Amino acid sequence: MVSTALATSIVLAALALTSAYGLDAVWIPAGAILFLATLWLAGQSIKGTAYRGWMSWVVVGLFIVVAVAGAWLDLSPLLLTIGLTATVSAWDLDYFARQLNGVDRVVESRKLTRRHLQRLLIVDGVGLLIAVLALNVQIRLSFAPALGLGLIALLGLIRVIDFMRRKSSVIGGDE
């Protein structure tokens, strides 16, 4: 179930990003995206967890760069957002699959997987919905408010990191 969802996410991410570039006839990045997606999918069949982990980090990083570059080039924002969301989902599922494979036994594996997929679908749906809403609500900012927002974001980040430190004894997964 996880591997199917993972493959679907990779394909969806690749198709969305490729379509975004393809619609504007920017073929080289589109080809590169397809190549990377193929590499990532092929990497799933390799048993070595370390290789798979490394591969997912590289491809996800490149996909996000491609998505941001697409935004810079004024490509279809909806497709870019879908592509980015699917990329994050694939990254999550890849980690989850490695978690499942990394232990000797998984208690109630189907229940655990189903719950994880449900949670991920909800998060993706909400994320996508808010992003689409944000794309349709245009607020023009001059430099000063943008700077102000940046400062608020900086302060917010410091608070968030502090909160995360208290919340988590080990921050993040074991990558």
Next chain:
Amino acid sequence: MRRLLWLGGLAYVLLLAGLAVTRGTVLALVLPLLIYLFAALVRGPDELQLRATRALSDERVSRGKPVTVELSITNKGTDLEMVRVEDVLPDQLEVIEGHSSLLTSLGRGETVTLKYRVQGDRGDVTLHKVRVRASDALGLFCREVVLETRQRLMILPQAMKLRRVGIRPRRTRAYAGPVPARQGGSGVEFFGVREYQVGDPLRWINWQVSARHPPSVFTNEFEQERITDVGLILDARHRTDIQGPDGALFEHAVRATASLADAFLSGGNRVGLLIYGGFLDWTFPGYGRLQRERMLRALAGAETGESRVFESLDYIPTRYFPAKSQLVLISPLCEEDLPTLVRLRARGYQLMITSPDPIAFEARSLEPDAAVSLAVRIARLERRLLLRQLQRAGIRTVDWQVDTPFDLAIHTSLSRQPHWFRAVGIE
């Protein structure tokens, strides 16, 4: 790089970039990432309140015998969405059935049980760590604790059943046993003839001798059989150990010691054990099953060690062993040991050396070529010379090729050869 930092950092960089270039599309791209982070943050695990209990099917087993381990983790805190439990096993143990780690979700008050079977090599093993890692369903926020459940498992060396090992120390103890005491009295083996004394059984009268020396009457005496003090000394010096492809030579020495201890204790003797290596590990002499258990436990934890003080056998503490008692040294031996052993013999100890052959052991793992076979030949000659010098000093030696059964080796070496064998120089 950690997932959370990576994702958080990326979201932040995109946010700043979006603000810097004042592009709404870039900012919109950040939103799914922020929602993902927020969802993980909300569902992250609180302080872990877990209790671990571990039960072993047996706390002492022989080498190779499986033990069932049952580990239960109970969640006393809030619900945990994804928990990875790993029973951290020492290197000596190998899981042969079941699993020692699992992934599950654990609600408040719920218990998860890991059941598996392990087996391992000789050793005094302590299972004490259980690593638990809990995270939110998306795996971003983790908490890890190491729970302590100390459980000791003794994997004892296998003691082979030996037929009677013949020893003749100069001094025995007062109680009846299997060791010839060099004293006349009641027994089985003929010891000598003495004048008849009132109370001697008539069937002990030696009529032939009495007829030759009238009017005196003579009776036969038999050699008394008693128990004795036996001191086992296991050589655990690192320098005498050899590592082969199938393990260390020291393991064979440990098994031989366990077998000898069993044999001597079965005969009712008072047996003590000294493990001479990095330090002195002394098991006080005793009798019976309890002593057997003590010695097996000491042997279970025996390891080779290196020490400048105990590099040679010079510092064997003879005070531990009663004067003129039987000492049994289990050692591959090295040339420098000869004077010490001769000195021990000169002090009146009856010394028997069981020596697992290090040359044959090492030669098995070497590629056979001319240089190796020459080296092996020279080393064999040196060893033979060493053993012969020990025998000349009155020390009994058992040269044990470890691929032959110990029982066979010890009986071949200790059985008395026919006179004509010895007359023509065959040992």
